[in-house]
Amino acid sequence: MAVQPEGTPCWADAMFSDLKGAKRFYGDVLGWTFGESSPQYGNYTQAYAHGKAVAAVVPPMPGQEGRSQWCLYFASPDAAATARRIRECGGEVLLEPMRVADFGTMCLAREPSGAVFGVWQAGTHEGFGATATPGAYCWAEVFTREPEQADTFLASVFPYRMRELQDDAVDFRMFDIGEDTVLGRMRMTEDFPPEVPSYINVYFAVDDCDTAVARAVELGGVLRFGPVSSPFGRFAALSDPQGADFSVIDITTTEGRMPAIRDV
Incomplete structure (x- = not known):
């Protein structure tokens, strides 16, 4: 690429x-x-x-x-x-x-x-050789308890345009470069233990979310959320046996209508 x-x-x-x-x-x-x-x-x-x-x-x-x-x-x-x-x-x-x-x-x-x-x-290493295909990086979200700080910082350091979901139940913003949405930001809720710091959750694409989750748990991973279906794909949040958080998503299995989005 x-x-x-x-x-x-x-x-x-x-x-x-x-x-x-x-x-x-x-x-x-x-x-x-x-x-x-x-x-x-x-x-x-x-x-x-x-x-x-x-x-x-x-x-x-x-x-x-x-x-x-x-x-x-x-x-x-x-x-x-x-x-x-x-x-x-x-x-x-x-x-x-x-x-x-x-x-x-x-x-x-x-x-x-x-x-x-x-x-x-x-330089000679340009980055990902593939994205949004099984086994490859697909998406990422900044999870934070201080979204205003994170939003201002990200939009000042990088040339992002911000948009947000029109949903009172969730505080979620998206960062665009041109016509491409490249990053999300989610406000951490009380579901997250207070000792968990802000972090960036990386999503990897899989052929089948449920199969990947079952295999991860069998190998000592911990299921944190899901699997659930969404308009963006069926996904789940996991921790690997050494504590690294990540998510898996099957972008071919979607459910529901795309949410309304507005510019910020």
Whole structure:
């Protein structure tokens, strides 16, 4: 795939203390295969779906052990300029822009309400080799208790147009680049334990949501929500055996009418 427009989700990775366990789990649930680990890059290992690069797994650096978490990266033509905007808009740069050989330049940051994300300035590695196909990244949502902070920050750092659902029962916004909706934002409700911080929930596409959920639970994953059908697909929220949250969605199985949406 070509380099994506600024602000488009373009890559996802996660650290796992048990790298073999992560490979076994996601290989069985999402059908991933894995490339060779790169010792010179901390044993960073790419995952593939039907031969296309879709994500990566990596063991933690010494001192970084802890609960695993998926990190979503947003495309940037200039990671250093994006890092400056992140600071100016109230975010925190956790890892300064760092060149990774000729693959590209990465940066890690935290938005003001607490969700951690990455920035990727593509070199030879342009990002996802496929999206919205079984096993590949499909969608992501920022879950936060401080939506006003998150909305203002995201729309200031990236060239987003904001829209929101016309539904009094849910506080949900969407971020568009041109005609494409690339990200969602959901206000966290009291259903979330207070100790759960803001985070970005990554969705991976599957052929059959219920089958993927059953396999995940069988392998030690925890079902957090669903499966439920929606106008966007049948989906469920899960945690893997090492605590990383993610969702699966079958975008071919839809139900109900599309909700009304208005510009913000």
